[in-house]
Amino acid sequence: MTRTATPRKPRARSQARIDSILEAARALLASEGVGSLSIYSVAERAEIPPSSVYHFFASVPALLEALTADVHAAFRACLLEPVDHEQLREWRDLSRLVEERMLVIYSQDAAARQLILAQHGLAEVTQADRQHDLELGVLMHQVFDRYFQLPSLPQDVDVFALAMELGDRVYARSVQLHGQITPRMAEEGMRVFDAYLGLYLPPFLPKRSA
Numbered sequence: 001m002t003r004t005a006t007p008r009k010p011r012a013r014s015q016a017r018i019d020s021i022l023e024a025a026r027a028l029l030a031s032e033g034v035g036s037l038s039i040y041s042v043a044e045r046a047e048i049p050p051s052s053v054y055h056f057f058a059s060v061p062a063l064l065e066a067l068t069a070d071v072h073a074a075f076r077a078c079l080l081e082p083v084d085h086e087q088l089r090e091w092r093d094l095s096r097l098v099e100e101r102m103l104v105i106y107s108q109d110a111a112a113r114q115l116i117l118a119q120h121g122l123a124e125v126t127q128a129d130r131q132h133d134l135e136l137g138v139l140m141h142q143v144f145d146r147y148f149q150l151p152s153l154p155q156d157v158d159v160f161a162l163a164m165e166l167g168d169r170v171y172a173r174s175v176q177l178h179g180q181i182t183p184r185m186a187e188e189g190m191r192v193f194d195a196y197l198g199l200y201l202p203p204f205l206p207k208r209s210a
Contacts, residue, residue, distance in 0.1 A: 018056050020046045022070065025063055030110035034064070034118065061124035064115065068125055071112040072132035074105050079139050083147065085210040091148050091201055092194055098140065099167065099190045106171065106181055113180075117172040130165075137161025148205040159200050167193035 024045035028037055037060055043050040057063040078101040088094055106112055116129055137160040144150060144160070153159050167189040174185030181189070 014056075017048070017052060018066075020048070021053055021056060021063070022067060025067060026111040029067070029114045034114055037064070039063075064125045065128045067111060068115050068128045068132065071105070071109065071115060072129075072136065074109070074112075075102055075132075075136055076139060078102060078105065079136070079143055083143075085147060085207075088147055088207065090203070091144060091197075091205050094144060094147055095194055095197060096190060098143070099193055103171075103181060103186050103189075113175050116168065117175040117181075119172075119176065133161045133164055134158055136164060140164070147208055149208060150205065151200070151202065153200055159197065163193050163196045166196050 021042060025037060025042045028041055028045055039053050039057070039060060040050050042063065043053045046053070053063075057066065079098065081101065083094065083097065106117070115125060137158045140160040141150075141153075170185055170189035170192050171181045174181045174189075178185075
């Protein structure tokens with residue numbers, strides 16, 4: 001019987017080096033944007049040789065993809081946070097809660113805004129973001145289904161992933177115009193999110209038992 005090799009986790013020392021590289025890249029993104037990022041600037045910020053950065057990340061896009069995965073890990077964690085079932089009167093209460101949690105991540109993480117909402121033109125990062133959005137869409141579908149009895153949704157459209165992407169378009173416009181997601185544009189993004197979901201979810205859905 002053929003055994004599939006299980007990827008080994010990085011050793012503690014290697015993981016510490018990876019963490020320091022990502023922390024340096026995150027700081028540079030927050031202060032100077034994607035355009036300033038290079039293997040050498042990250043190495044200088046992390047106070048390590050460039051060869052050490054290349055050892056773990058062969059290119060700047062590879063480094064940015066890893067940071068994008070970190071951001072989406074934070075989004076996944078916020079979707080898995082407990083929800084007070086009794087406070088949910090309708091599905092829009094849950095959608096607002098989820099979007100508000102994601103907006104907190106955007107507000108506190110300048111690197112997340114640079115990677116996902118800014119116009120950087122890096123195809124690898126955009127593709128990685130879309131793939132993570134699909135995974136988040138599946139998780140969000142599961143969260144909604146945990147609290148409400150959902151109708152059948154189309155199989156050829158990732159409804160929850162697309163709702164997130166549409167909301168992000170509004171947040172991205174705010175970042176481009178104002179450098180941040182303003183309260184007004186945050187509200188508009190949540191309205192767009194709800195409006196798209198409302199094409200598939202009726203105004204009132206039966207709640208599941210706690």
